[in-house]
Amino acid sequence: MRFHVLGLGSIGTLISYHLRRSIRLRQQRGFLHTPGIDPIPPEITAGLPANAADTSVTLHLRREYVAQAFSGASVEHAGIHRPDNAIPQGPSIVEQAGYAKGPDAIDSLIVTTKADATVQAIAPLSKRLTPASTVVLLQNGMGVVDELIHTVFPDTASRPQIILGNLSHGCYSRGQFQTIHAGYGSMRLGLIPDPRGRAEYERRLQGRATSSLRVPDSDTTSRSNLSGLDLNAIPRDASHLTLRYTLASLLSLPLDVHWDPLESYQVGALRKLVVNACINPLTAIMDCQNGQLVGDPYAQQIWSEVCHEAAEVFLAAAQADMDGPSSARRMPEYSAKPLLDPSLTPSALFSAVRDVATKTRKNYSSMHSDVRGRGRTEIDYMNGYLVQLGKAFGVEVKTNEMLRRLVLSLGWGDKKATWQRRSQVREEEEQQER
Numbered sequence: 001m002r003f004h005v006l007g008l009g010s011i012g013t014l015i016s017y018h019l020r021r022s023i024r025l026r027q028q029r030g031f032l033h034t035p036g037i038d039p040i041p042p043e044i045t046a047g048l049p050a051n052a053a054d055t056s057v058t059l060h061l062r063r064e065y066v067a068q069a070f071s072g073a074s075v076e077h078a079g080i081h082r083p084d085n086a087i088p089q090g091p092s093i094v095e096q097a098g099y100a101k102g103p104d105a106i107d108s109l110i111v112t113t114k115a116d117a118t119v120q121a122i123a124p125l126s127k128r129l130t131p132a133s134t135v136v137l138l139q140n141g142m143g144v145v146d147e148l149i150h151t152v153f154p155d156t157a158s159r160p161q162i163i164l165g166n167l168s169h170g171c172y173s174r175g176q177f178q179t180i181h182a183g184y185g186s187m188r189l190g191l192i193p194d195p196r197g198r199a200e201y202e203r204r205l206q207g208r209a210t211s212s213l214r215v216p217d218s219d220t221t222s223r224s225n226l227s228g229l230d231l232n233a234i235p236r237d238a239s240h241l242t243l244r245y246t247l248a249s250l251l252s253l254p255l256d257v258h259w260d261p262l263e264s265y266q267v268g269a270l271r272k273l274v275v276n277a278c279i280n281p282l283t284a285i286m287d288c289q290n291g292q293l294v295g296d297p298y299a300q301q302i303w304s305e306v307c308h309e310a311a312e313v314f315l316a317a318a319q320a321d322m323d324g325p326s327s328a329r330r331m332p333e334y335s336a337k338p339l340l341d342p343s344l345t346p347s348a349l350f351s352a353v354r355d356v357a358t359k360t361r362k363n364y365s366s367m368h369s370d371v372r373g374r375g376r377t378e379i380d381y382m383n384g385y386l387v388q389l390g391k392a393f394g395v396e397v398k399t400n401e402m403l404r405r406l407v408l409s410l411g412w413g414d415k416k417a418t419w420q421r422r423s424q425v426r427e428e429e430e431q432q433e434r
């Protein structure tokens with residue numbers, strides 16, 4: 001089984017580290033139990049790749065680094081299709097099953113690139129992905145999956161299986177392969193329906209099905225990482241093996257990972273979208289920490305407008321969905337139910353934003369770091385996504401559009417350099433005060 005990780009920022013490094021570590025523990029000891037961490041439930045262990053010795057992790061790097069530095073993971077450099085042979089990759093499941101067109105097939109691709117860089121990053125690898133491969137999208141914001149389906153995998157016959165995921169773990173990077181896992185959170189996964197419509201993945205375990213659409217709060221520990229779902233519902237045939245192995249492997253990581261029914265996953269993702277649409281642009285525009293927005297009456301007014309606009313868009317999208325599946329304006333991956341969840345009303349959204357900003361008050365948001373570092377942001381997958389929906393469903397989203405333009409404007413002309421200089425001075429002053 002070949003895992004590949006694309007995007008080695010802080011989240012990519014965190015996932016690669018735990019994936020590699022859990023595979024190595026299974027290779028060495030044949031079982032997976034880290035002292036102090038709950039043992040992996042048997043229903044998840046049963047879904048793991050049968051032979052840990054044949055499982056490999058390959059990291060995709062943009063620049064040249066020494067392969068040996070990655071302790072047990074092989075490395076590929078962007079644009080070079082020949083794998084670095086310093087550490088051999090495991091045999092490919094999709095190749096063995098006759099799906100692959102070449103020897104460099106990818107069984108499972110875990111993507112942690114920034115939302116705005118994802119399609120461009122996956123496109124060169126698409127020939128190595130087969131309909132029996134699995135792609136995991138772990139990103140902030142929304143809209144990447146729609147873009148990917150339309151531009152890279154328009155043909156359902158050849159489209160890989162897709163798992164969506166979002167994380168509330170707080171991580172930051174201290175350089176290549178140095179990630180500080182500063183805040184322990186959770187990771188939620190949802191499965192996009194089978195592209196060929198052959199399998200229904202979400203069989204609920206009797207008596208454990210979740211009755212509500214609500215995603216459990218991140219700080220309430222649910223009884224099972226499977227949220228009432230049954231891994232055995234994923235067929236055991238060759239075309240679904242990588243899906244099953246990928247899901248079980250992610251669920252086995254000590255990162256509080258949960259597989260949710262798609263509708264619950266969507267509620268959580270929509271809520272997180274609005275949280276990001278409120279906090280991220282303001283911290284970037286005002287060059288401040290998340291917590292500095294809490295209690296600021298002007299920021300609160302903007303949050304309230306963003307939440308109202310988002311809730312209105314969700315209602316309009318739900319209405320269009322209920323008007324019939326033929327509606328051209330239907331949200332691509334969503335059904336009406338999640339959009340009508342009570343946690344997506346303006347006041348519930350506003351409380352969620354305030355809670356997250358308070359809990360992460362000392363953080364600089366990812367958009368703040370993006371403006372500071374790479375200059376490009378994920379704004380089009382946050383407020384920009386709400387703006388697109390607003391246009392599609394005829395809802396005015398002026399505040400979201402204004403925030404989007406202001407963030408885009410930060411990267412225009414020499415404003416970026418000015419912003420970065422000012423931010424650096426401020427940070428130096430903060431460090432001196434400490």
Ligand SMILES: CC(C)(CO)C(=O)C(=O)O
Nearest residue numbers: 279360363364365366367
């Ligand atoms: C929740 C929040 C706002 C935490 O900083 C985040 O997800 C981000 O920075 O992108």
